Structures are given as structure tokens and as C-alpha cells.
Amino acid sequence: MTSTETFYEKLKKWLDNFITGSGYTNITTGYITGELQFLVFIIILSVFFRLFSVPLAIILLIFITAFALYFAPVIKDVEKENMNDLNRVLYWMVIYFAIIIAITLWGG
Amino acid sequence: MIESISNLWSIPLLVIIPMLTAIIVNFLYDKAIKPIAISSAIIILIISIISPYGYHWFCGHPALNPETLTFTFNPNIFGYKLSLEFIFGPLQHIMIFISSLILLFCVILSTIGLTKHQGPYIALLFLLFMSSAIVIMVNDLYHLWIAVEIGSLIVVGIAAASGTSISHKAALKYGLFSAISGAGLAVSLALVLGLTGFSNISDAIMYLKQFGIGEMSTVLYIAFGFFVLSWMYAGGLAPIHPLKSEVYGASYPHGTALLQAQSKLMLVAIGIIMLRLFGMLPFVKEVMIFLSVITMMIGVIMALIQIDFRWIIAYLIISHSGFVTLGIGLGTQEGLIGGIFQAVNDIIYMTILLLCCEALFYFGGKTSTKEAYDIAKKSPFIATATILGAIAASGIPPFNGFQSEIILIQACLKEGLPEIAVLILMVSVTTFIALLRGIYRIFLKPPELQDQDNSNVDLPKVLIIGIIIFIILSIIIGIYPDIVLRFIIPVVKEVLSI
Amino acid sequence: MIELSSSFMITAYVMLIAITIGAIAALLQKDLLRAAFISGAESVALAFFFHALLAPDLGLTQAIVGTVLLPGIIILGIFKTRRTEEE
């Protein structure tokens, strides 16, 4: 199998992931735009590591890009995390309280 | 500003008139509701315009002597530093003016749109205005906490008033969290009170500046954590934004206009208080910036994949409150000016979009992109207004969104954070894309079936007048930003000078 | 004066235990009606604690609100819905 064909297979799989499920029909454009936006967002966020060290930031950037492309489409997971389920929100709340308690114990 | 012992007349009126109207309107019959509600909304608008600047004090506590750093227990009343205080300054002037303008249109629209349970709903609208007026005027932790608690209860009521099962669920979720975050805010109030002994925020800051924090920085961090929790909750920041976006999407659009004005006011008020109280701790500003960046992006991405116009706007409101908090989190002069100015602009252009969304209810009540189509042929005015609102929201000159976003971008570049400037641009562009998807589907797509009834729909005159007024405001602020900035700049200088 | 404060101390110890047991027991009950009653009893202990902390006015308010009003509202809700918890 040549490299062109594998690339084609990858792309087809990626598109199939959109078309199955609720992403089909009139919000496919929204899904694809959101996907690209999110990738760019992650990459830009990872650039912030340059405030500590520039070479490490470049390595981190490459790693994050590779991971994001490997796990694509990310938008499905983003949507699941942003569900209006009460337990989702409670999960974030528990994490938040865990951070507060960690600060308390660490500082005290 | 000259400090005088006499209280300002307009501050208690701004709190009491909404409260009295709410009580009266709640018990009245249909016919009498409309004139009383509208006249008292007009009175509030007039008071917010003509009121002079000043203070209102409630009670006293022993003053801190700056030289000896001891408390003076002087029974003489003038020896007390008055502690529970409200301020009516330039910031309060502009914010309360805009939210009372929205209140007026909301009240009139709800007298037209609602058929039953008008009285309690209008009472809730007035109480919501009252809580937002208190939260922006407040300078002590006690009234801040009361305003946040009452505000979240009223939000629960307004969300439930819409009457569908989605809105009931949204209201219940929001109510359960109001319990947690209200308790958290009370705990942080208790911690600040225990650390400094002052409930007045200016006094507490003076105490912290004079004595330093020393060993107690952990306690201040916990207080900051609970403060941030109530900030996230009241303003709808990530990661608990699904609560607030659901409330925005589930309540009536004109109610959402007032709700988003209130939550922007809460964001500005609590954000400035947090910046003043905890600004000297390390990592505080970074936490605020991080939260706002996440909110900006997640909100706009979620707006892209919605299929209902109401929910698109709901998530865009979440996303654009990220701008406000970003400006406050930067903590510089440009950042604060940009953040507060963005809050004003945001309230205006989101109100345009929400009033257009309200107009869709008169065309059969369908706001989903799957069900509604070809509204532009029925009402070209609404289509034009929605497109103008979308342009204003995405920061294109000559509308007002441009002016505040350029200030924010400059502030980010000055701080050495060009990535955030890029993100702001991305969010602006994506806002336009997300809105355009909805606008194309609803207004411009030709009907699939030909058996459409082409009967004329009479939009209420007030709705059209409201949309026109807010578009004019948007254009005027976009061309002459100084008419708002001259209210904001002195306040920002005063905040940063303390 | 010393006896008064030591008696307050004993009150505080007893009420601390009562509050802890009451709070946990109220949440562990399967029967919601009984849980509401136990939370009312916990409110009484809290009212005594307020008294020991030199806030008798708050103790009175808490006693009235916590034993009558709050369990009343919750019991009203239980009568309108269902009495036992689903598994």
C-alpha cells in the first residue's frame, strides 16, 4: 500500500466519523469548522509554554499537534464534555473543590 | 470625589422602586399591570439618567487608625467609619442606564407577549434589574453576597417561567448550583471578614495593604477559590457554563436580554472586586485569564454545532463574556477599559440579536434551523436587523463591537501575549460564521414546500422601535466610542490607583 | 460566670455530636419523611449551639425555621411526590 493510499484511507475514516451519528446533514459544516477551530485552539494554547522555555515549547507543540490529529475528530469529545448533563457539571465541580482542598493542605 | 456624610437620594430609589413595583404588580389584575409596570420602568430610567454621583451608607463599625494600627472604639457616631455602602459613580451610571433601558423594553414586550401569569413574571423582571443594580453599586461583601443570591434565585424563576420541561430542568440545575455557589460565597465572605475584620471592600483592601498577608495567604487563596466559583456561576464561565447557556436558551428571548445584561454586570462587578482584593497574590490574574480563554473558545465552538438559533445566541453570550473577563483578568489599564467597554457593547448587540429572535416567535415560534425558513420574504426588516446585529457581534466597523475588541487586542499585545490577540480574532470570525449559518437557514433558505401561507404578521411596534434604538446606539458607540469611554476611564484609573 | 461558660462548653460538646449524627443519619435514611424529621432534629441541636456561641436571637430563629418551616416545605414536597427513595 503506497503512502498516498494510506493517506486517502485516513481521510475517508475521518470523514466517516463525521457522517455517522448526529453530525450528518445540516450541521456537518459546523462540525468540521468546530473541529478545525479546536485544533488551532489547542495548538495556540500549547504555545504558551514558551513563557517557561522555548525549546521545550516547540517539542510540546509538535507532540500536541500529533496527538490532536491522531485522536481526531476531537469535536465529538468536546460536545460530550459540554453536555448539559448534571453529572458532567458536578464532575467539574468536584475537580474544582479538589483543587481548593489541595491548595489548603499544601499551603497549611 | 468629595466624601460627605449625607446620603444620596437616588440609590435607595433605584433599589426600592423595583421592589415595590414587583410587590404591587404581583397582586394586580391584567388591566392595571401594564400602566404601573411601564411607568415605573420609565421612572427608573429617568432616575438612572439624572442621578448625581455619591454614596449611601447603612451602618458603622470601629475605624482603623492608620498611624497606630489599632481599632478605636469610639461611641461617637462620627468616629465610626461607615461600612456598608453603595456607590453611584460613572461606571454605575452607564451600566444601570443600559440595563434599565433593556428593562423598559422587556417589560413592554412581556405585557404584549405573555397571556397569563403576567404579573409574577414582570415582578421577576423588576427584581432581576434590582439585583443587577445592587451588584454594580455595591462596595461591601454583605450586599454583594445578597445580590448574587437573590439574583440567582430570580434567574431560576425567569427560566422556569418559560413553562417547557427543558426550562424547568434548566431552572432546577441552576437552583441546585446556586445553593453550592451561594454557600461558597458566604464562606469566602466569612474568611475575608475573619482575616481583616472589615466587610467594606475598600477598608479590607486598606487593611491588607497595611498589614500584609504574611502567613495567611492560604486563607486568602481559599477565599479567592470560592469567589471564582461564584464568578464562574454567576457569569457562566467554563467549565460550568452548560448551566448558564441552558438558562439563556430556555427562557423567553426578551427575558434572556435582561438575563445576559445582569450576568455581564455580575462579571464586571465581581471581577473588579476580585482584582482589587486578591490582585497582589501571585497566579490570581493567570487563573482569571485562563478561565476566560477557555470560556471564549468553548463557547464559540459549541455555538458552531447548535441547530437552534436561540441556542446559538446562548452559547455566543457565554463566549463573549470571556472577552469581558479577559480584560479584567489582564489587570492593566487598557485591559480593564477594554473589558468594561466590551461588557457595555456586548449587552447592546446581544440585545439586538435577542429581540430579533423574539420577533421569530411571532412567525410561528420556530427558531430551529430545521423548521423555520424564508422569513426574509415575510419581514425584510427583521432579516436586515439580524444581519446588522451579527456584524456588530463579530466586531466589524462601524459597529460597537469593533471598538472594544481593538482595545482588548492592544492590551494583550502590550502585555506580551500575542496568542490571546489571535484567539480574540478567531472568536470574532467564528461568531460571524456561527451566526451566518443560522441566519442563512432561517431567513434566506427558500421553502421546500410551496403550500406556505403568505399571510402578513403584525409585529408589535415596540419591538421594531427597540431594535432600531439599539442598532442606532450600536452605530453611535461604534463611531464615537468616547461617549462611553469617558464614563469608564476615570473609574479604571481609580481602581488601579488604590 | 465560670460555671456558665463550662456549662456552655458541655452543651457545645453534646451538640457537636448530635449535629454530626443528625447530619449523617438524615442523608443515610431511605425513608424521605424520616430524613426530613431528622434534619429538623439536627436544626434543634444547631439552635442550642448558636445559644452557646452567644447568639440567642439566631438560636430562636433557627429553632423556628429549621424545625417547622424547612421540614414542612420538604414534607409537602414528599406528599406531592413519593415517600421512599428508588434503589
Next chain:
Amino acid sequence: MTEVTIQLLGFIAAAILIVVGMGGMLFLDNLIKKIIAFTLLSDGVNLLLVALAYREGGIVPILLPGMSIYDFTSRAILIFPAGIVLTNIVIGVSTTAILVALVIMLYRRYGTLKASVILKGERR
């Protein structure tokens, strides 16, 4: 070893109430149980504020006839948290009432009290 005072006991009881109430609100599934946990939580916050106001050897802040005002101001416990606690009790009652009303309305529609069924996420 710090000396055990009433204030310390108050803080301990408040911490227990806050932790139990918060845990109940976060982890219990029954909606009525969540509301009961909320009343415990607000009780805990009230107790924290009242314990904050306490001072050792203090008096109840009521100015009795014949009491010197200097003596009163130097010994009376803080009056300010009492105001907050009174407000909190009232707000707690109204919050509970609103939540119970919403739970009743949702029970009529769904026939269950489980939060994991009623408040499940759904695609719009």
C-alpha cells in the same frame, strides 16, 4: 495542643456540616435528598459565621441599662455576622421552597425523583 474552646468546637461542627452537605449535594441521586443536603450546607455556613463572631469572655450584644458603653463595645461579640446569618436563613427557606416546587413539577412529568434520569443530558 491548642486549647479547646467553644469557638473551635463551632468551627469543627461547621466543617462537618459543610463537608456532609456538600458531599450530599454532589453525590446523592435523589432530588429531595439533595435539597435536605442543601439545608445542612446552609446550616454549616451559618454556624461558621456565628463561630467567627464569638469572642472568649464576651457578652451577648444587647445594651442593658446601667452598662457602660465602653465596656459594651470592648466585650460584646461581633454583631455583623448575625445580620448575615439572619439573611442566610431567610434566603435558605426561599431557595428550598423554589427547589421543592420545581421538583414537584418535574415529578409530575417524569414520575421519578432520580437526578440521573430527570437531569440527563440530551441533544437539542
